Amino acid sequence: MKSLDRLIETIKRLRVTRFEKGxxxxxxVKALLEKAGFIVFLHPxxxxxxxxxxxxxxxxxxxxxxTSGDKVVLFPDQVECITSMxxxxxxxxxxxxxxxxxxxxxxxYGVRRISINDRYVIVRRGDYDxxxxx
Numbered sequence: 001m002k003s004l005d006r007l008i009e010t011i012k013r014l015r016v017t018r019f020e021k022g023x024x025x026x027x028x029v030k031a032l033l034e035k036a037g038f039i040v041f042l043h044p045x046x047x048x049x050x051x052x053x054x055x056x057x058x059x060x061x062x063x064x065x066x067t068s069g070d071k072v073v074l075f076p077d078q079v080e081c082i083t084s085m086x087x088x089x090x091x092x093x094x095x096x097x098x099x100x101x102x103x104x105x106x107x108x109y110g111v112r113r114i115s116i117n118d119r120y121v122i123v124r125r126g127d128y129d130x131x132x133x134x
Contacts, residue, residue: 025064025065025066025102026042026050026051026064027042028102029050029051029062029064029100029102029109029134030042030051032134033051033053033062036055036133037055038053038054038055038060039053039054039055040052040053040054041053048063048077048078048081048082049061049062049063049081049082049085049097050062050063050064051063051064057093057094058093058094058095058096059089059093059094059095059096060095060096060097060098060132061082061085061086061089061095061096061097061098061114062097062098062099062100062132063078063082063097063098063099063100063114064100064101064102065099065100065101065102065123066101066102066104067101067102067103067104068103068104068105069103069105070103070105070124070125071101071122071123071124071125072099072101072110072122072123073120073121073122074099074120074121074122074123076119076120079114079118079119079120079121080119082097082114083097083114083115083116083117083118085097086114086115086116087116090116096113096131096132097113097114097115098111098112098113098114098129098131098132099111099112099114099121099123100123100132100134101123101125101127103125106125108125109134110123110124110125110126110127110128111123111127111128111129111132111133111134112124112127112129113129113131113132
């Protein structure tokens with residue numbers, strides 16, 4: 001029984017560590033956007049998208065990921081959530097959506113635009129979009 005308890009505690013710590021790592025990256029992206037003149041809302045819970053930002057009449061829906069690898073794949077349910085929000089908000093205000101990945105092994109960001117028709121999204125190291133420069 002003790003080994004099962006240790007396993008459960010290890011899993012809990014890993015989940016917290018992953019959440020904290022992701023949250024720290026969301027905070028860094030928020031700070032970068034604010035420095036670039038965006039008004040930024042960081043979702044207080046683990047939700048998709050992580051960030052809503054506004055600048056020059058444009059709303060930005062931003063999902064933030066972090067990896068030590070060279071690509072990040074968004075889960076289909078995350079993409080569906082973002083694309084449905086994108087479709088909804090575009091009825092009222094110009095809106096763009098992006099996936100942002102921090103590649104920790106290289107200390108750099110990748111940015112990929114998400115379109116309404118996307119079903120899966122992959123952000124690769126080196127991806128860049130001039131509409132969301134990080």
